[in-house]
Amino acid sequence: MSSTFRCILCALVLSPLFAGCGKGEPVVKIGFVVPLTGDQAAHGMDMQRGAELALEQAQAKGPVLPGFKLELATLDDARNPAQAVSAAKRLAADGDVLAVVGHLNSSCTKPASAIYHEARLLHVNPVSSNPQISRQGFDTFFRICPTDDLQGPAGAHFAIQRLGAHRIFVLDDMTTYGRGLANEFLKAAQSTGAEILGHEGITQGEKDFTPVLTKIKGLNPDLIYFAGMFPEAALLLKQRFKLNLSARFLGGDGLFEPALIDLAGPGAAEGMYLTTLGGDIRQVPTAQEFVKAFEAKYGHLGAYSSYAYEGTNIALEAIRQAGRKDRQAVLTAMKQMKQYPGILGVHTFDAKGDTSIRTIGIYTVHSGKFEFVE
Amino acid sequence: MTPGELFLQQILNGLTIGAVYALIALGYTMVYGIIQLINFAHGEVFMLGSYMGLTVFLLAGTIGSGGVGWLLLALCTATVGCSLLGLAVERVAYRPLRQAPKLSVLITAIGVSFFLQNAVMLGYGAQDRYVPALLPAVRWGGGAVTVTPMQGVIFGVSLLLMVGLQGIVYGTRLGRNMRATAQDPLAARLMGISVDQVIAGTFAIGSALAGVGGLLFGVYYSTINFHDGYLVGLKAFTAAVMGGIGNLPGAMLGGLLLGLLEGLGAGYISSQWKNVIAFVVLILVLLLRPHGLLGERLSERA
Numbered sequence: 001m002s003s004t005f006r007c008i009l010c011a012l013v014l015s016p017l018f019a020g021c022g023k024g025e026p027v028v029k030i031g032f033v034v035p036l037t038g039d040q041a042a043h044g045m046d047m048q049r050g051a052e053l054a055l056e057q058a059q060a061k062g063p064v065l066p067g068f069k070l071e072l073a074t075l076d077d078a079r080n081p082a083q084a085v086s087a088a089k090r091l092a093a094d095g096d097v098l099a100v101v102g103h104l105n106s107s108c109t110k111p112a113s114a115i116y117h118e119a120r121l122l123h124v125n126p127v128s129s130n131p132q133i134s135r136q137g138f139d140t141f142f143r144i145c146p147t148d149d150l151q152g153p154a155g156a157h158f159a160i161q162r163l164g165a166h167r168i169f170v171l172d173d174m175t176t177y178g179r180g181l182a183n184e185f186l187k188a189a190q191s192t193g194a195e196i197l198g199h200e201g202i203t204q205g206e207k208d209f210t211p212v213l214t215k216i217k218g219l220n221p222d223l224i225y226f227a228g229m230f231p232e233a234a235l236l237l238k239q240r241f242k243l244n245l246s247a248r249f250l251g252g253d254g255l256f257e258p259a260l261i262d263l264a265g266p267g268a269a270e271g272m273y274l275t276t277l278g279g280d281i282r283q284v285p286t287a288q289e290f291v292k293a294f295e296a297k298y299g300h301l302g303a304y305s306s307y308a309y310e311g312t313n314i315a316l317e318a319i320r321q322a323g324r325k326d327r328q329a330v331l332t333a334m335k336q337m338k339q340y341p342g343i344l345g346v347h348t349f350d351a352k353g354d355t356s357i358r359t360i361g362i363y364t365v366h367s368g369k370f371e372f373v374e
Numbered sequence: 375m376t377p378g379e380l381f382l383q384q385i386l387n388g389l390t391i392g393a394v395y396a397l398i399a400l401g402y403t404m405v406y407g408i409i410q411l412i413n414f415a416h417g418e419v420f421m422l423g424s425y426m427g428l429t430v431f432l433l434a435g436t437i438g439s440g441g442v443g444w445l446l447l448a449l450c451t452a453t454v455g456c457s458l459l460g461l462a463v464e465r466v467a468y469r470p471l472r473q474a475p476k477l478s479v480l481i482t483a484i485g486v487s488f489f490l491q492n493a494v495m496l497g498y499g500a501q502d503r504y505v506p507a508l509l510p511a512v513r514w515g516g517g518a519v520t521v522t523p524m525q526g527v528i529f530g531v532s533l534l535l536m537v538g539l540q541g542i543v544y545g546t547r548l549g550r551n552m553r554a555t556a557q558d559p560l561a562a563r564l565m566g567i568s569v570d571q572v573i574a575g576t577f578a579i580g581s582a583l584a585g586v587g588g589l590l591f592g593v594y595y596s597t598i599n600f601h602d603g604y605l606v607g608l609k610a611f612t613a614a615v616m617g618g619i620g621n622l623p624g625a626m627l628g629g630l631l632l633g634l635l636e637g638l639g640a641g642y643i644s645s646q647w648k649n650v651i652a653f654v655v656l657i658l659v660l661l662l663r664p665h666g667l668l669g670e671r672l673s674e675r676a
Contacts, residue, residue, distance in 0.1 A: 037500035039599055174646060201646035205605060207595040210387040211640035211648070218380040231502055231597065238596060243383070244520050262504050263597045 028065055028325050029073040030055070030315050031091035031121075033084065033102035033112070034308070036076040039205070039231040042259045043104055046302020047126065048074060050309035051101060053294055058316045065319055072312075073097060077108050079229075084108030085115065092119035098322075098330045099124065099315040101308065105229075106130035106177035113141050120327050122334050124315050126307035129253065129277060130180040134352035140331060142353040144310055144344070145277040146360060148177070151252060152184025154360040155225065155275045159250050160192050163273070165223035167195050169216045169247070171236070173228030174201035181227035181252050189225075197221050202232060210239050217245045229254040234263035241268035253277045256303040256363065258370070266368035273373070278344060279361040280372040281306055287343040310342045379518040384641040385634065390525050390594070392633020393532035397587035398610035399617065399625035400539060401580030407556045407620035408576050410476065414483040415463055417607015418490035419581045422459060423452040423588025424505070424598045425494055431506050445593070449531070452585040460581025461574055469570065487603075494600040502599050505592045528590045535583060536626050543622060548575050556620070609652075616656050618669020627667060 032051045034044035055072050064070050073091065077084035084103055091097045092115050099122040103109035109128035116123040117138040124142050125133070131147040159165045168189055172182035182199065190196060197219045202209055213236065216224060224240070224247050226233055233255045240249065241264075249272040256276050261269045281287050281301070290309060294301050317340065322329035340347045348356040362373040375383075398420050405413045430448040467486050471479045507524075543549040554562040555572045563569050591606065592598045609632060617628025632652055639651030659667060 037495065038601070039502050041500045042502075200644055203646070203649065205601075206648075207591075207597070207602075208387070208391045208636070209645070210390075211384060211637045212645035214380060214383045214387060215641045215645075217383075218375045218377075220375075234597060235595060242520065242522050259502070259504075263502060265507065265596070 025069045026067065026325075027071055027096050028068045028319070029071045029094065029097045030312065030319075031073045031075065031094075031097045031100035031102065032308075032312070033075045033077050033087045033091070033100065033108075034104050035079040035108075036074075038078040038080070040079045040104065040229055042230075042257055043302065043304055044076070046300075046305045047104065047308035049294070049298050049302070050305035050307070051312040053290075053297065054309045054312035054316065057293070058313070064316055065323070065325065068325060070316075070319075071096075077103060077105075077112075079105050079108065081105075081107050081111055084112045088112035088115040092116065092121060096325075097121065098319055098325065098327055101126065101311040101315050103128055104304065105175065106133060106180065107175045109133055110136075110176055113138055116140050120331060122315060122318055122327070122331050124311040126311040127253070127277060127304045128177065130176050131184075132176070132180065134354050138353075139335070142314070142334065142349055142355075144314065144342070144347060144355045144357070145307055146358045147354060148181040148184050148252075150358055151275050151277065151360050152181050152186075152227075153188035154362075155250055155252065156185050156188035156192060156194070158273070158275070158362055159223050159225065160189065160194050163223060163248055163250070165194065165221075165248065167197055167219075167221040168223045168225055169197045169219060169221045170199040171212070171224060171226045171228070172199075172201055173204050173232055175204065175228070177254065178228040178252075182225070185225055185227065202228070202236075204229070204232060206232075207235055208239075209236050210243060213239050213243050213245055216247070217243055221247045223248045223250055226251045226255070228252070230257040230260040231263065234260050234269075237264035237268045237272060241265070248273070250274065253303070256370070258300070261365060261368055261370075266365075269365045270368070271365065273362060273364050276303070276361040276363055277307070278357070279359050281344075283372075284344065286341075286345065290343045306343060310344055313342060314340055314347070375518050380641075383519045384637050386519070386521060386525065387641070388634035388637025389630060390528055390633070391636065392630040393528050394587045394591050394594075394606070394629075395610045395613045395632050396626045396629025397532055397535060397583045397590075398607065399614040399629045400536070400622060401584045402611050402614040403617070403619050403622060403625040404552075404576050404580045406614070407622075408552065408573055409468075409479075409559075411468065411479050411483065412611070413580075414480070414607075415467075415486035415490060416580070416584055417603035417610070418487050418494075419456050419459055419463075419603075420584040420588040420591070420606060420610075421598070421600065421603030422490065422494065423456050423585030424592030424602065425498060425503075425588075425600075426452045426455045426585065427589035427592050428498075428503055428505055428598060435506065445527070448589055448593075449586060452589040453582045456585025456588070457578040457582040459585075460577040463581075464574055464577040469573075491600055491603065498600065500600065502597045505596050505598055507593070507596060524590075524594050528594060531586060531590060535586060539579070539583070539622065542579065548572070552576055612653070612656055616659050616666055618663075618666025621666065621668045624666055624668035631667075 034047045036044045075087040101124045106128040117140045127145045129148045131149045172178035251274045253276045255274045318334040321333035345357045363370045427448040434444040551567045551572045613628035613632040614625045617624030635652045640648040
């Protein structure tokens with residue numbers, strides 16, 4: 001390699017380092033972390049759009065913190081707990097970051113919440129529904145979705161009372177979210193008198209679930225409950241169809257993503273049920289303006305877009321009320337916020353940081369589309 | 375479902391994924407046999423095979439027809455495309471390092487693997503891609519034991535390719551040169567064999583097999599992702615080691631065996647222990663037969 005070529009190469013590599021220098025205006029940031037690569041990127045991108053819309057609308061109304069430019073520091077955790085922790089450390093080390101909205105997966109939120117707590121950073125969590133996360137005693141943690149100790153029993157109740165299932169096989173994806181939700185479902189189903197034929201885990205990222213489905217077919221259950229995310233659920237549905245397994249299929253909110261129907265194929269997904277965090281957003285009067293604005297800008301509204309939007313708005317409100325660039329002030333403002341009237345309803349946070357909005361919805365797939373049941 | 379039917383279904387499940395493992399394992403074992411390189415980029419070639427298939431299917435979608443014709447076209451594209459890719463990788467990344475220490479080539483292979491993964495991520499996006507079903511979604515066998523047409527295609531194509539590979543290795547000039555190079559590259563060169571050409575040929579054939587494996591895998595499971603090559607590649611590598619790395623029938627046996635082990639382990643013990651069971655058996659095989667099931671004790675080359 002000639003020395004001229006080396007010089008040019010070095011200049012090219014180093015140039016981005018200097019690109020940010022020389023801008024005078026002081027900055028404050030809201031950290032935003034979701035999976036933007038990997039198999040759950042579809043959820044993450046829907047959430048990112050919600051957060052961006054919230055910031056854009058807030059800035060259109062005037063500066064949130066006068067004298068500062070407000071930015072969203074978006075990072076990718078690839079639904080990987082290790083990457084979530086390193087993203088959390090980056091945000092904690094950046095003095096411009098005043099609050100964090102984030103993490104989709106409970107397995108990412110749980111370890112990251114400890115880092116935000118240590119850094120005294122306000123952490124607003126949109127959709128990680130594992131109940132254990134808020135029981136760690138972190139005063140920095142606020143969550144705006146209902147938790148799985150509500151979602152699991154709601155699913156069990158629906159399976160037994162409405163679908164008439166008595167013999168149930170439970171599968172989960174062995175993550176914090178999946179295993180936690182499956183256990184909550186199991187507890188509720190057993191106390192209602194259903195017979196649990198088995199409870200097994202599958203590995204995220206794998207593709208072949210025919211062995212365990214064949215085993216389930218041999219046990220002849222009425223219903224398969226799956227606590228996990230949509231990529232694995234799509235494969236389970238498809239392989240259940242291939243194996244001619246007639247048991248009904250019920251899942252949790254991780255399945256609420258239209259890609260599920262595309263990936264499984266409309267025939268294989270038809271007639272499956274799932275529980276969701278919150279009811280039908282289109283029937284919530286306070287959310288209509290948001291739904292209209294979101295769809296005008298991005299088209300399709302994702303399952304978790306509204307939660308990312310709401311979470312970002314709450315972080316913005318705390319920064320606005322704090323009125324200065326200080327993490328502790330933002331945290332104090334958040335704690336003093338008795339109620340927050342959002343698009344999902346009026347949030348009041350309990351001592352653990354969990355919201356008072358506790359609705360669980362039920363959806364089904366009908367004619368290749370999600371349809372609200374109750 | 376009777377226990378007998380259940381067992382038969384589990385065997386069919388295991389053999390389907392096992393056939394794919396076997397196709398990929400052949401590429402690992404061929405390259406290892408010739409230049410003692412564990413080609414870590416091989417899993418990525420597999421993954422690219424499924425993406426090449428996807429590209430053909432997307433084209434089929436825009437033209438608006440489906441069916442067996444497109445599946446054949448996709449098979450040809452994956453075969454030719456992946457063998458060209460294998461040739462390119464060998465030419466660009468491995469040939470310049472022919473005289474370098476083995477470790478340098480190994481690290482380069484890992485680099486190539488990252489490069490291909492990220493190139494696909496940038497080109498096709500990070501999300502799961504849906505591969506349309508080209509064959510009718512029917513089940514053969516009614517209620518109890520079921521086989522889909524795609525499973526039939528996987529069995530048929532893999533069997534054909536494995537027999538074909540044996541034909542090439544034991545029946546053609548290239549095959550004879552390959553066996554000679556595997557025994558002793560220096561002596562082969564002295565006998566007038568162009569070792570570089572033989573190595574290139576090995577990469578082309580091995581990559582073509584992985585490409586076909588990738589395509590079949592993509593169509594069968596209907597979702598593909600840019601990091602699929604990692605896990606499946608690792609499993610296929612395991613299969614090659616279990617069968618005896620460097621040994622062609624060993625790779626086929628290892629692949630089918632690993633598929634069966636996973637299927638039966640998940641079906642009869644527990645699906646969350648699926649990988650543990652498969653790898654424990656690998657360890658046991660290596661403890662009892664350090665060179666793999668069909669591997670022979672080779673004298674160390676000076």
